[in-house]
Amino acid sequence: MTVSPATLDAVLAQVDADLDNSLDRLTALLAIQSISTDSAFAADCRRAAQWLVDDLVAQGFAASARATPGHPVVVAHASATQGPHVLFYGHYDVQPVDPLALWHTDPFAAVIQTDAQGRRTIVARGASDDKGQLMTFIEACRAWKAVNGTLPVRVSLLLEGEEESGGKNLPPFMVANADELRADIALVCDTDMWDRTTPSITTMLRGLVGEEIEITCAARDLHSGMFGNAARNPNQVLAEIIASLRAPDGSVTLPGFYDDVAEVPDAVKAQWQGLGFNETAFLAEAGLSIPAGESARSVLEQTWSRPTCEINGMIGGYTGDGFKTVIPAKASAKISFRLVSGMSPDKIRAAFRQHVRSRIPADCSVTFKEHGGSAAITVPADGIYLQQALAALTGEWNKDAVITGSGGSIPVVGEFKSILGMDTLLIGFAQVDDNIHSPNEKYDLDSFHRGIRSWARVLAAFAG
Amino acid sequence: MTVSPATLDAVLAQVDADLDNSLDRLTALLAIQSISTDSAFAADCRRAAQWLVDDLVAQGFAASARATPGHPVVVAHASATQGPHVLFYGHYDVQPVDPLALWHTDPFAAVIQTDAQGRRTIVARGASDDKGQLMTFIEACRAWKAVNGTLPVRVSLLLEGEEESGGKNLPPFMVANADELRADIALVCDTDMWDRTTPSITTMLRGLVGEEIEITCAARDLHSGMFGNAARNPNQVLAEIIASLRAPDGSVTLPGFYDDVAEVPDAVKAQWQGLGFNETAFLAEAGLSIPAGESARSVLEQTWSRPTCEINGMIGGYTGDGFKTVIPAKASAKISFRLVSGMSPDKIRAAFRQHVRSRIPADCSVTFKEHGGSAAITVPADGIYLQQALAALTGEWNKDAVITGSGGSIPVVGEFKSILGMDTLLIGFAQVDDNIHSPNEKYDLDSFHRGIRSWARVLAAFAG
Numbered sequence: 001m002t003v004s005p006a007t008l009d010a011v012l013a014q015v016d017a018d019l020d021n022s023l024d025r026l027t028a029l030l031a032i033q034s035i036s037t038d039s040a041f042a043a044d045c046r047r048a049a050q051w052l053v054d055d056l057v058a059q060g061f062a063a064s065a066r067a068t069p070g071h072p073v074v075v076a077h078a079s080a081t082q083g084p085h086v087l088f089y090g091h092y093d094v095q096p097v098d099p100l101a102l103w104h105t106d107p108f109a110a111v112i113q114t115d116a117q118g119r120r121t122i123v124a125r126g127a128s129d130d131k132g133q134l135m136t137f138i139e140a141c142r143a144w145k146a147v148n149g150t151l152p153v154r155v156s157l158l159l160e161g162e163e164e165s166g167g168k169n170l171p172p173f174m175v176a177n178a179d180e181l182r183a184d185i186a187l188v189c190d191t192d193m194w195d196r197t198t199p200s201i202t203t204m205l206r207g208l209v210g211e212e213i214e215i216t217c218a219a220r221d222l223h224s225g226m227f228g229n230a231a232r233n234p235n236q237v238l239a240e241i242i243a244s245l246r247a248p249d250g251s252v253t254l255p256g257f258y259d260d261v262a263e264v265p266d267a268v269k270a271q272w273q274g275l276g277f278n279e280t281a282f283l284a285e286a287g288l289s290i291p292a293g294e295s296a297r298s299v300l301e302q303t304w305s306r307p308t309c310e311i312n313g314m315i316g317g318y319t320g321d322g323f324k325t326v327i328p329a330k331a332s333a334k335i336s337f338r339l340v341s342g343m344s345p346d347k348i349r350a351a352f353r354q355h356v357r358s359r360i361p362a363d364c365s366v367t368f369k370e371h372g373g374s375a376a377i378t379v380p381a382d383g384i385y386l387q388q389a390l391a392a393l394t395g396e397w398n399k400d401a402v403i404t405g406s407g408g409s410i411p412v413v414g415e416f417k418s419i420l421g422m423d424t425l426l427i428g429f430a431q432v433d434d435n436i437h438s439p440n441e442k443y444d445l446d447s448f449h450r451g452i453r454s455w456a457r458v459l460a461a462f463a464g
Numbered sequence: 465m466t467v468s469p470a471t472l473d474a475v476l477a478q479v480d481a482d483l484d485n486s487l488d489r490l491t492a493l494l495a496i497q498s499i500s501t502d503s504a505f506a507a508d509c510r511r512a513a514q515w516l517v518d519d520l521v522a523q524g525f526a527a528s529a530r531a532t533p534g535h536p537v538v539v540a541h542a543s544a545t546q547g548p549h550v551l552f553y554g555h556y557d558v559q560p561v562d563p564l565a566l567w568h569t570d571p572f573a574a575v576i577q578t579d580a581q582g583r584r585t586i587v588a589r590g591a592s593d594d595k596g597q598l599m600t601f602i603e604a605c606r607a608w609k610a611v612n613g614t615l616p617v618r619v620s621l622l623l624e625g626e627e628e629s630g631g632k633n634l635p636p637f638m639v640a641n642a643d644e645l646r647a648d649i650a651l652v653c654d655t656d657m658w659d660r661t662t663p664s665i666t667t668m669l670r671g672l673v674g675e676e677i678e679i680t681c682a683a684r685d686l687h688s689g690m691f692g693n694a695a696r697n698p699n700q701v702l703a704e705i706i707a708s709l710r711a712p713d714g715s716v717t718l719p720g721f722y723d724d725v726a727e728v729p730d731a732v733k734a735q736w737q738g739l740g741f742n743e744t745a746f747l748a749e750a751g752l753s754i755p756a757g758e759s760a761r762s763v764l765e766q767t768w769s770r771p772t773c774e775i776n777g778m779i780g781g782y783t784g785d786g787f788k789t790v791i792p793a794k795a796s797a798k799i800s801f802r803l804v805s806g807m808s809p810d811k812i813r814a815a816f817r818q819h820v821r822s823r824i825p826a827d828c829s830v831t832f833k834e835h836g837g838s839a840a841i842t843v844p845a846d847g848i849y850l851q852q853a854l855a856a857l858t859g860e861w862n863k864d865a866v867i868t869g870s871g872g873s874i875p876v877v878g879e880f881k882s883i884l885g886m887d888t889l890l891i892g893f894a895q896v897d898d899n900i901h902s903p904n905e906k907y908d909l910d911s912f913h914r915g916i917r918s919w920a921r922v923l924a925a926f927a928g
Contacts, residue, residue: 037787098782210787219752220904233774236709239706239778240710242707302692303690308693310791312688313788322502323630323798323835324501327774338689361756371787432690
C-alpha cells in the first residue's frame with residue numbers, strides 16, 4: 001500500500017491536534033515509578049507494563065503483559081497485515097532517581113518547563129530514557145489509526161522492563177517466542193538526534209561489561225589507631241586497583257584490552273569530521289574543558305569508537321556525617337567497560353578479573369558480581385529500510401538526516417540479530433543534555449512532537 | 465591521710481558486694497544513644513550528661529552539666545580537700561553504630577554474654593569506649609564514700625561529650641575554667657591493658673590529623689556511554705590520589721612526612737621486645753596474617769611509634785543495589801593521619817592538601833574539611849604518681865604493671881599539658897578485641913570489676 005501525500009498530511013495534522021492528549025498520556029506513564037534495578041519497585045514495573053497494555057488494547061492492538069522471572073515483557077500486534085513487518089522495541093523501566101536532593105522537581109510528577117530561549121521540555125525520570133521516546137512511536141500509531149483506521153505496514157511492539165538493570169530475561173523470552181517476534185526489521189527509539197535540528201540514525205553501538213567487586217581484608221571493622229599501618233585497608237587496596245586501570249596516557253591497562261579494536265576507516269573518519277563536532281562545546285555542556293581518556297584520540301573517537309573503563313560507583317568505610325577513625329573490613333566498586341566492534345565481553349571480563357585478583361593481598365579476598373555483558377554492534381548502512389527512514393526524517397526536519405555512532409550500549413540490538421536474525425534501525429530524538437541517568441532528566445517537546453510526526457512518516461515510507 | 469590496709473580492704477569488699485548494682489548503672493548509661501558526631505542525637509548527648517550529673521550528685525559531688533557551643537561538659541568536685549588533687553577525665557559520647565546489620569544484639573540494650581572459655585563481657589556501643597571505662601572510676605569513688613564517707617584524696621571529674629567527633633569545644637572550656645580544673649595530676653581511663661591479665665599505663669600517644677576531601681569534576685552526573693573516556697571521572701581521580709599516598713614499600717609519600725619522626729630509643733625498643741608481642745596473633749585476631757604498612761618495621765613499631773595514613777571512608781557514584789552507568793560529578797574521602805612525637809599537625813595537613821591539589825585536573829576542583837588535629841604526646845615516665853599507680857595496679861592484678869605506647873590519639877592529654885600545665889596518667893582496662901568503633905563493642909566484666917578495684921587502690925596509693 002503506497003500512502004498518498006494527502007493521507008500522510010491528515011495523519012500529521014492529527015498528531016498536531018492530539019498533542020496535548022499525547023502529553024497527558026506520557027505524564028501518566030511517567031508517574032509510575034518503574035525503577036527496575038530496585039526490587040522495592042517491582043509492583044510499579046508491573047503497573048507500567050499494564051498501563052502500556054491497556055493503552056495499546058484501546059488502540060486495537062492485541063497486547064498482553066507476558067510474565068518472565070523478572071519484570072514483564074509487553075508484546076503487541078496490530079491486526080493490519082499488509083506491507084513489511086516491523087518490530088518496535090522500547091523499555092518502560094527507568095533508572096533510580098538518587099541523588100534525589102539534586103532534583104528541582106518531583107522526578108515522578110512531570111512538569112513542562114520553558115527556558116530563557118523559549119525551549120520547552122518535559123522534566124521527569126524517564127522523560128527521555130525511554131518512556132518519552134517509546135511513546136513517540138505509540139502516538140504515531142494512534143494517529144494513523146485515528147485517521148485511517150489501520151496502519152500502513154504490519155506493526156508489532158516489544159516493550160521490556162529490564163533495560164536499566166542488565167536483566168537477563170529478555171534473550172530467553174526472545175528464544176521462546178522467536179516465531180511470534182521475528183519481523184523484517186526492528187526499530188529502536190532509545191538514541192539521540194545529532195543536535196536539536198538534525199535527525200540521525202545510529203549505526204554503531206558499543207557493548208558493555210558491568211562488574212561489581214567487593215574486597216574483604218580484616219574480619220571486622222578495626223580502629224585505625226590500634227591497627228593503622230599494620231592492618232590492610234581495603235579502601236587503599238581498591239584505590240590502587242582502580243588507579244592501575246588507566247595508564248598515564250589515559251589508556252586502559254588490561255592486557256590485551258585493545259587487541260581486537262580496529263581503527264575507524266578513513267572514510268568514516270572523514271564523514272565524522274564533516275559533522276563539525278565541537279569538542280569544547282561538548283565538554284562545556286558538562287562543565288568540563290579538558291578531555292580525559294586517551295590523550296592521542298579525539299573526543300568523538302573516544303566516545304564513539306574506543307573502549308572505555310569507568311568507575312560508576314565506589315564505597316568503603318564511614319561515609320556519614322562527621323568522622324570515624326575506622327579501617328573498614330570491606331570496600332566495593334561498580335566498574336563498567338564499553339566495548340567496540342570486535343571485542344569479546346567474556347575476554348574483557350576475564351582480563352579484568354585476573355587484573356584484580358593479582359592485586360589482592362594473600363590474606364584478603366575479592367568477590368565478583370556480573371552486571372550484564374554485550375558485544376558492540378555495527379548496523380549495515382546500505383539497507384532499503386535505512387534509506388527510506390533517512391528520507392522520512394529528512395522530510396520531517398527539513399534537514400538531511402545523518403548516520404552516527406554512539407557511545408552507549410543497547411544489547412537488544414545484538415540479540416535481535418543473533419536470536420531473531422533481524423537488523424535494527426536506531427532512530428531516536430533525545431538530546432545530549434537530556435540528563436538521562438541523572439537528576440532533572442528531561443525531553444524536548446520538539447523531540448516528542450516531531451518524533452511522533454517522524455515515526456508517522458517512517459511508517460508511510462516503509463509502505464513504499 | 466595514709467590509708468590503712470583494713471580501710472582499703474573494706475572498700476574493695478564494698479566494690480565486690482555492689483558489683484551487680486554497678487552493672488545496672490552502667491547498663492542505664494549505655495542505653496542512652498549519645499552519638500556525638502550526628503546532630504540527630506544531640507538531645508541524647510544532653511541526657512547522658514545529665515545522667516552523670518545526677519549520679520555524681522547522689523554520691524555527694526558538687527556536679528553540673530556546663531553548656532558549650534556543642535554538647536555539654538560535666539564537671540564535678542568532691543567536698544573532701546585533703547591530699548593531692550586529681551582530675552579524672554572520661555567521655556560519655558560514643559561512635560555511630562553503623563553498619564547496624566552486623567550487630568548481633570541491639571547496640572543500646574546492653575547484654576552480658578559468656579563465651580566458651582567462660583569469659584564474660586557486656587556488649588553495647590560504648591561498653592568499652594568510654595562509658596564502661598569512665599564508670600570504673602565513678603564506682604571506685606562510690607565505694608570509697610560508702611565505706612569511709614569521704615575520698616582519700618581530693619577528686620574532680622571532667623566528662624566530655626565530643627571526644628568521638630573531633631569537637632573543638634573542650635579546649636576553650638578549659639581555658640575559661642582553668643583555675644577550677646587545674647589539679648596535681650590528670651587521670652584518663654580510655655586505654656587498653658597489655659593483655660587480659662597484665663595492667664599497663666600508657667605513656668606514648670599518637671596525634672591525629674583528620675581531613676575530608678570532595679572532588680568535583682563535571683557539573684552534574686553524566687551517562688558513561690555518552691561521556692565515558694572523554695569526561696573526567698572523580699572516582700578515578702580520587703583513587704589515583706589515594707593510591708599515590710603510599711609507596712610500594714608501604715611508606716607514606718607526602719614530602720617531609722618522616723622528617724620529624726625520631727627513631728625509638730634502643731632502651732625502649734629493648735623493653736618492647738621484652739613484652740613478647742606476637743605479631744601473628746595480633747593480626748590473626750583481626751582475621752589477617754600479612755602485615756601492611758612499612759615493610760621494614762615491626763607491627764609494634766608501626767602501630768606505636770610510626771605515623772600512619774588511613775582511608776577511613778570513601779564514596780562516589782552509584783552504590784545502591786544493581787548497576788547504574790553513571791560518571792558521577794563528585795567523589796569524596798575521609799582520610800586520617802596518626803602522628804608521632806615531633807610531628808606538626810599543621811605541617812602534615814598542609815603537605816596533604818598540597819599533594820591533593822597538585823593532582824586535581826585543571827578543570828576540576830577540590831574542597832577540604834578539617835576533622836581535628838592534635839600532636840602526639842609522650843608522658844614523663846618518672847613521676848611519683850606514675851610510680852604509685854604502677855604499684856597499685858600491680859597489687860590488684862598480682863602481676864607487674866607495664867609501661868606501653870599506644871597507636872591511638874587522645875588529644876585532651878596535650879591540652880591538659882598546654883592549657884592546665886598538668887601531666888596525665890593513662891590507665892585503662894580495655895582489651896584489644898573490644899571492637900571499639902566497630903559492631904558488637906564489648907567490655908570484659910573482669911575489666912570492669914577489677915578496674916573499679918584498681919582505681920580504689922590508686923586513690924589510696926595517692927594518699928601516701
